Amino acid sequence: MKKTRIAAALLLTLGLCLTAALASGGDGALLSLSHLQGAFSQSLDVAVEGRLEAMEQSVQAAAQARLDAMGDNLLASSGQSFAPQPTEADLKTGDVLTGSTGLSVIPLAGEVRLTITSGAVVDVTEGREVPSGQTLALRHRYLAAEDALASFTVVSPTAVVSYEGGYALSPSYGDPDYFAIARALRDLGLMRGTGSSIGEGFDLHLAPNRGQGLVMFLRLLGEEDSALGCTYAHPFTDVPPWLDRYAAWAYQRGYTNGVAPTLFGTEQALSAPEYQEFLLRALGYSVAGVHDYATALERALDCGALTSREYEMLRSEPFLRAQVAYVSFYSLEMPLSGSRQTLAQRLEEAGALPQAQLPQINSPRLR
Numbered sequence: 001m002k003k004t005r006i007a008a009a010l011l012l013t014l015g016l017c018l019t020a021a022l023a024s025g026g027d028g029a030l031l032s033l034s035h036l037q038g039a040f041s042q043s044l045d046v047a048v049e050g051r052l053e054a055m056e057q058s059v060q061a062a063a064q065a066r067l068d069a070m071g072d073n074l075l076a077s078s079g080q081s082f083a084p085q086p087t088e089a090d091l092k093t094g095d096v097l098t099g100s101t102g103l104s105v106i107p108l109a110g111e112v113r114l115t116i117t118s119g120a121v122v123d124v125t126e127g128r129e130v131p132s133g134q135t136l137a138l139r140h141r142y143l144a145a146e147d148a149l150a151s152f153t154v155v156s157p158t159a160v161v162s163y164e165g166g167y168a169l170s171p172s173y174g175d176p177d178y179f180a181i182a183r184a185l186r187d188l189g190l191m192r193g194t195g196s197s198i199g200e201g202f203d204l205h206l207a208p209n210r211g212q213g214l215v216m217f218l219r220l221l222g223e224e225d226s227a228l229g230c231t232y233a234h235p236f237t238d239v240p241p242w243l244d245r246y247a248a249w250a251y252q253r254g255y256t257n258g259v260a261p262t263l264f265g266t267e268q269a270l271s272a273p274e275y276q277e278f279l280l281r282a283l284g285y286s287v288a289g290v291h292d293y294a295t296a297l298e299r300a301l302d303c304g305a306l307t308s309r310e311y312e313m314l315r316s317e318p319f320l321r322a323q324v325a326y327v328s329f330y331s332l333e334m335p336l337s338g339s340r341q342t343l344a345q346r347l348e349e350a351g352a353l354p355q356a357q358l359p360q361i362n363s364p365r366l367r
Helices: 002-023 033-037 039-077 178-187 210-221 224-229 241-252 272-283 293-303 308-316 321-331 343-349
Strands: 081-092 096-100 104-109 112-118 121-123 142-144 149-154 158-170
Touching: 081 104, 081 178, 142 149, 149 158, 178 321, 210 224, 210 241, 210 272, 210 321, 224 241, 272 293, 272 308, 272 321, 293 308, 308 321
Parallel strands: none
Antiparallel strands: 081 158, 096 149, 096 158, 104 142, 104 158, 112 149, 121 142
């Protein structure tokens, strides 16, 4: 079809040129037939070809734009959005990511459960179909196959998911948003994360260790700067460089004697009662000489540092960095023992907190 148009244009142009030449009335004005069939014909062919290709590209671009607009309208009408490249989301218990054919999902942290309404979902990493109801493996890529409709539901306190393609995200309500709480603590300079590459570096899905707990404790006491600047020594042989000054300060102040004469126990898991004991000391409801951590949760409940649901959560659920962020944040609004001054107000007064007014977060407290 394109060559036919080119030939027609060439004949028309040739005819016009011959007519013009004959009308001039002189042999010298006539174009030679060999010129018309040679260089002139070739240049005209190239010009017409370029013009037609430009027109074709313009038509294709306009058609693609209309198709893209129709796709966007279709996604919008179905309540879906589209992620053209891998996108990371920080999620909480009950959040649901839903999608159909072409949606790609990679769980990076936490626990995510698959529900298949129709079609199939393939574990691309292992090359097999995945049954509905299964908790997905971390760092495996899952793809919604042809005619599929699937939901990915968070069943752990926090999760980090990477997704690409058409999706809809339905947030849950009623459960704490631990990522929002961690961001608020970061804005206050109290939680800085581990520096990992997922979940904004907070690693809320991991269990805390004694070293991390000690750092948070000294920050809540308003003594971090003093610790970092101290020249004290300590007897511990298992303290890494990043914890060295904190451990020396805490040892000399009598906050810790370690787990053995020469061992601090940096990498040992920190329990909920142990960390709550730290918070009770920061609030003035306990002192450094108390070594019976077993009753820390009960004492925190009695003095109002914990609500009844928080007490049950810490007693019955695994203690994670998510819970460290949670109890630390709400301890800031707790009045100190024998005072109307809150912990946040004391830290602001000491210059260890930029403001006593806590950031507003869209997360309910467990009551």
